[in-house]
Amino acid sequence: MSSYDVVIVGGGPSGAAAAYDLAEAGFRVIILDKKEFPRFKPCAGGVTTKALHLFRYSIAPVIRATTNTMVVGHGTGKQKTLSTNAPICALTVRTELDQFCLEKTLQQQNVTFELIPGIKSIHQEKDTVTLITKDDRSFECLYLLGADGAHSQVRKLTGEFTPDRTAVALEGIIPYDRLKNIPEFTFDFGVVHKGYGWLFPKHDHVNVGLYTRRPDEVKISKTQLNQYVQARLGVDTVDHVCGFPIGTGGEYYQPTSERVFLVGDAGGMSEALLGEGIHNAIKSGQAAASALINAKRSNFSALEAYKEAIYPVMHDALNCRKVARVFYKVLPVSYAFLSRYPVGTMAMNGFAAGLTLTECKHHMTSFKIDPKVLEPSSLTEYCN
Ligand SMILES: Cc1cc2nc3c(=O)[nH]c(=O)nc-3n(C[C@H](O)[C@H](O)[C@H](O)COP(=O)(O)OP(=O)(O)OC[C@H]3O[C@@H](n4cnc5c(N)ncnc54)[C@H](O)[C@@H]3O)c2cc1C
Structure with a gap:
C-alpha cells in the first residue's frame, strides 16, 4: 500500500491548484486521474480576470486571446457591445490549460501523478483514509480531496454531498x-x-x-x-x-468528514449565473490546501479550517444563484439594465478589475455608483 499526506482524485483546475499549494508546503501528495494528460474536457476555456489572479504562475503560454469587449444579446435579436480598457477574460483551450497547470504542479517536489481506472471504495478511519482503485491498488492518506468533477465518484462513495441540481x-x-x-x-x-x-x-x-x-x-x-x-x-x-x-449548488455543501473534502465541480462550486467554474475550482482547491496546512501547523480541526476557508466561495455561489434566479426570470428587464449605462459599464470595469459578482454587486449597490471607482487591473504579470 502507498502512503501519502494527501491523495487528490482529479488533476483538473481544482486538483492541480490544491496539489500545487500542498506540495509547496511540504506535503507528500499524489494526484490520481482516470485520464492521461493532455486530456479533453468539455469547456469554453474562458478564464476570467478574477480567475487569472488566482494562478501561482503565469499561464501566458496557453492564452490564445484576451478580450476587453463583451457583446451581449437578447436571443438572436438585438445586441450591444460593452467595453472596458483592460482584459475581462483570457481565452484558452482547456486541454492545453489543464496540461500546462498539471505540468507546473508536477515540477514541484513532493507531488506525483498516477493513472487509475476509477475508484472501487473509500474507507475512512479515525486517523487515515484508504482509497481502493478499480484495479485493486490501495492508497492510504491523512486527507482525501475529491477534485473529480461534476460526476464525482468521491462525492458519491462518501455521501458527503448531494447537489440538488447541476x-x-x-x-x-x-x-x-x-x-x-x-x-x-x-x-x-x-x-x-x-x-x-x-x-x-x-x-x-x-x-x-x-x-x-x-x-x-x-x-x-x-x-x-x-x-x-x-x-x-x-x-x-x-x-x-x-x-x-x-457542478453547481455548492452553497449548500456542508462538509462533515474530518478527512475527505470536495473541491471544484465535485463540491458544486461553479456559479449558476453563467456556469463559470474555473475560478471557483481553483479557489476551492486553494482553500482546501490552506485548511490542511493550517490544521497541521496549529493542530486545529481540518474540517473546521476547511469550512472557514471555503466560506467566501460558497457565499459568492449563493449570491450568483440569487442573481441568476431573478436575471433569467425577468430577462427582458435584466437585458435592458445590462446593456445600458451605467450597469453594463460598471460590470465590465468590475470584471476587468478581477472582482467577483458579490464584490461587483457591492460596488453597484453602495454609494460608489461612479463606474470609474473600479479601476481595471493590469493583466501584464499574468499574461507575460
Ligand atoms: C461545455 C462547458 C463549458 C464551460 N466553459 C467554462 C468557461 O468558459 N469558463 C469557466 O470558468 N468554466 C467553464 N465551464 C465549467 C468548468 O469546465 C468546470 O467548472 C471546471 O472544469 C471544474 O474544474 P474541476 O477541477 O473541479 O473538475 P474537472 O475540470 O472536471 O476535472 C476533474 C478531473 O477528474 C478526473 N476524474 C473524474 N472522475 C474520476 C475518477 N473516478 N477517478 C479519477 N479521476 C477522475 C477527470 O478525468 C478530470 O481530469 C464549462 C463547463 C462546460 C461543461
Missing part, C-alpha cells in the same frame, strides 16, 4: 476558415431557457455553446446549437459537439 452546457468549435466574419466575445441571453448561447473567438477557431442552469426544465440539443450558430454566424456545422454537466 447546470448543463453543450459546446463545439468552428474553424475561422469556415467563417466570413469573426465574432466578438459574445453572450446571447435567452437563446435557451434560463441560459444563453456563447461565441468565444480563439485565434484560429470560435468556441460556440449553449448553457442552461435548469436542465431539469429544458433539454439543450445539438440541433439548437446548430440553429444558434446559423442565426449568428451563418454556418450550420459545428465540430466536436459535446455536452457535460457543470
Whole structure:
C-alpha cells in the first residue's frame, strides 16, 4: 500500500491548484486521474480576470486571446457591445490549460501523478483514509480531496454531498476558415431557457455553446446549437459537439468528514449565473490546501479550517444563484439594465478589475455608483 499526506482524485483546475499549494508546503501528495494528460474536457476555456489572479504562475503560454469587449444579446435579436480598457477574460483551450497547470504542479517536489481506472471504495478511519482503485491498488492518506468533477465518484462513495441540481452546457468549435466574419466575445441571453448561447473567438477557431442552469426544465440539443450558430454566424456545422454537466449548488455543501473534502465541480462550486467554474475550482482547491496546512501547523480541526476557508466561495455561489434566479426570470428587464449605462459599464470595469459578482454587486449597490471607482487591473504579470 502507498502512503501519502494527501491523495487528490482529479488533476483538473481544482486538483492541480490544491496539489500545487500542498506540495509547496511540504506535503507528500499524489494526484490520481482516470485520464492521461493532455486530456479533453468539455469547456469554453474562458478564464476570467478574477480567475487569472488566482494562478501561482503565469499561464501566458496557453492564452490564445484576451478580450476587453463583451457583446451581449437578447436571443438572436438585438445586441450591444460593452467595453472596458483592460482584459475581462483570457481565452484558452482547456486541454492545453489543464496540461500546462498539471505540468507546473508536477515540477514541484513532493507531488506525483498516477493513472487509475476509477475508484472501487473509500474507507475512512479515525486517523487515515484508504482509497481502493478499480484495479485493486490501495492508497492510504491523512486527507482525501475529491477534485473529480461534476460526476464525482468521491462525492458519491462518501455521501458527503448531494447537489440538488447541476447546470448543463453543450459546446463545439468552428474553424475561422469556415467563417466570413469573426465574432466578438459574445453572450446571447435567452437563446435557451434560463441560459444563453456563447461565441468565444480563439485565434484560429470560435468556441460556440449553449448553457442552461435548469436542465431539469429544458433539454439543450445539438440541433439548437446548430440553429444558434446559423442565426449568428451563418454556418450550420459545428465540430466536436459535446455536452457535460457543470457542478453547481455548492452553497449548500456542508462538509462533515474530518478527512475527505470536495473541491471544484465535485463540491458544486461553479456559479449558476453563467456556469463559470474555473475560478471557483481553483479557489476551492486553494482553500482546501490552506485548511490542511493550517490544521497541521496549529493542530486545529481540518474540517473546521476547511469550512472557514471555503466560506467566501460558497457565499459568492449563493449570491450568483440569487442573481441568476431573478436575471433569467425577468430577462427582458435584466437585458435592458445590462446593456445600458451605467450597469453594463460598471460590470465590465468590475470584471476587468478581477472582482467577483458579490464584490461587483457591492460596488453597484453602495454609494460608489461612479463606474470609474473600479479601476481595471493590469493583466501584464499574468499574461507575460
Ligand atoms: C461545455 C462547458 C463549458 C464551460 N466553459 C467554462 C468557461 O468558459 N469558463 C469557466 O470558468 N468554466 C467553464 N465551464 C465549467 C468548468 O469546465 C468546470 O467548472 C471546471 O472544469 C471544474 O474544474 P474541476 O477541477 O473541479 O473538475 P474537472 O475540470 O472536471 O476535472 C476533474 C478531473 O477528474 C478526473 N476524474 C473524474 N472522475 C474520476 C475518477 N473516478 N477517478 C479519477 N479521476 C477522475 C477527470 O478525468 C478530470 O481530469 C464549462 C463547463 C462546460 C461543461
